[in-house]
Amino acid sequence: MQQLIGWFIFLLSCIGHTELWVMVVNRSHAFSLNATHLRIFRTLHELLIVLFPWLLLWNCGLGRRGLLTGGLLSEQTAFWQTILWITMSATIPWFVGILRWQWKRRFEFSKVATREIFDVALIAQQDATLRNIRGSRWHPLIFWPWNEILTLEVNVKQIQTSNPQASLRRPVRIAHFSDLHFIDCPGVDFYRFMVIKVLEMQADAIVFTGDLIDKPELMATAVEILRPLTKTAPCFFILGNHDWRYDYEHFRTTLAASGWKCVAGTHERIQLADRNVLFAGSELPWIGAAPPSVNHGGVDLQILLSHSPDHFRFAQNNGYDVMLSGHTHGGQVVLPIIGPVYAPSIYGVSFAAGLFRLHKLTLHVSRGIGAKEPLRWNCRPELTCLEIYC
Numbered sequence: 001m002q003q004l005i006g007w008f009i010f011l012l013s014c015i016g017h018t019e020l021w022v023m024v025v026n027r028s029h030a031f032s033l034n035a036t037h038l039r040i041f042r043t044l045h046e047l048l049i050v051l052f053p054w055l056l057l058w059n060c061g062l063g064r065r066g067l068l069t070g071g072l073l074s075e076q077t078a079f080w081q082t083i084l085w086i087t088m089s090a091t092i093p094w095f096v097g098i099l100r101w102q103w104k105r106r107f108e109f110s111k112v113a114t115r116e117i118f119d120v121a122l123i124a125q126q127d128a129t130l131r132n133i134r135g136s137r138w139h140p141l142i143f144w145p146w147n148e149i150l151t152l153e154v155n156v157k158q159i160q161t162s163n164p165q166a167s168l169r170r171p172v173r174i175a176h177f178s179d180l181h182f183i184d185c186p187g188v189d190f191y192r193f194m195v196i197k198v199l200e201m202q203a204d205a206i207v208f209t210g211d212l213i214d215k216p217e218l219m220a221t222a223v224e225i226l227r228p229l230t231k232t233a234p235c236f237f238i239l240g241n242h243d244w245r246y247d248y249e250h251f252r253t254t255l256a257a258s259g260w261k262c263v264a265g266t267h268e269r270i271q272l273a274d275r276n277v278l279f280a281g282s283e284l285p286w287i288g289a290a291p292p293s294v295n296h297g298g299v300d301l302q303i304l305l306s307h308s309p310d311h312f313r314f315a316q317n318n319g320y321d322v323m324l325s326g327h328t329h330g331g332q333v334v335l336p337i338i339g340p341v342y343a344p345s346i347y348g349v350s351f352a353a354g355l356f357r358l359h360k361l362t363l364h365v366s367r368g369i370g371a372k373e374p375l376r377w378n379c380r381p382e383l384t385c386l387e388i389y390c
């Protein structure tokens, strides 16, 4: 019996230790730390997650009075007793996170009115115009079984604002995509396919919420692919933390010259479907400042584009109806029962993706289109048409 308890303590301690490092990595990526510091955090977390069970085994697992050979927790050294208690305590947030995923977030994550799924690699085999779907960048993750990086989920999601007359009028339709991450994997024709799907939506406006480029040489190609959208509807954008690592002002001016309107740190009023709509943008905590407070009088719908979902309190405090975000990629890997594990947010995986009602504010977090690491598992790239009743 004592041996069984020892195994249980050992297992809890390893899970808790992993959870602690996942929390550190998720939170560190929510701030404007440079790439070197983030890499140090990631490498440390990878090393220690692998090493910790062996250290535990060596110091208080096997041997005389070890946890796995019938020894008691109180018989271990004071140092290892402290480590064991700290790591075991960290299983509490892990367990609460699983309960929240099963109870609430799972439904918010996948809440859609209609869903279409496209296996773009398969479609390209029968369409000669889509030749470069995979791209030329070689990455071992592309061969991961059931990798969904070359699929596209096109969703329609409905949002109801607090206006009691909202359901009587036709909704304002906004096409929202995020995190394109042009890096030559997926290839350029994957993005062309996405643009075709955006055009088919015939939306009133189109918004992109940051992380445009991970390979600056592809900037001209990215603009050439996104330019046709400006001929069909007003297009608004902000940049993200990956753009911030490069010459982001060059990205901004180049995309803006093609007809896309940048709303970072500012706002823009426009008439859409007989409604006065205000678009504002925030690239915090990486670039610039928050948009100035405005008198929202005469505006029917206020939309904030914010790359990170972490700034929903700013949107709430400044009277926005809807906030559109990306950045978290839905966690990229969504495990059965557990849900997503990694999301670069101070709230961990709480806002990894989906539709969230936060008092009067509706937050939509897109799973994004691309990713620097080309792995998506149970978490397809996502293009969304938001039907906003306001």
Ligand SMILES: [Fe+2]
Residues within 6 Å of the ligand: 179, 181, 210, 211, 240, 242, 327, 328, 329, 368
């Ligand atoms: Fe991203």
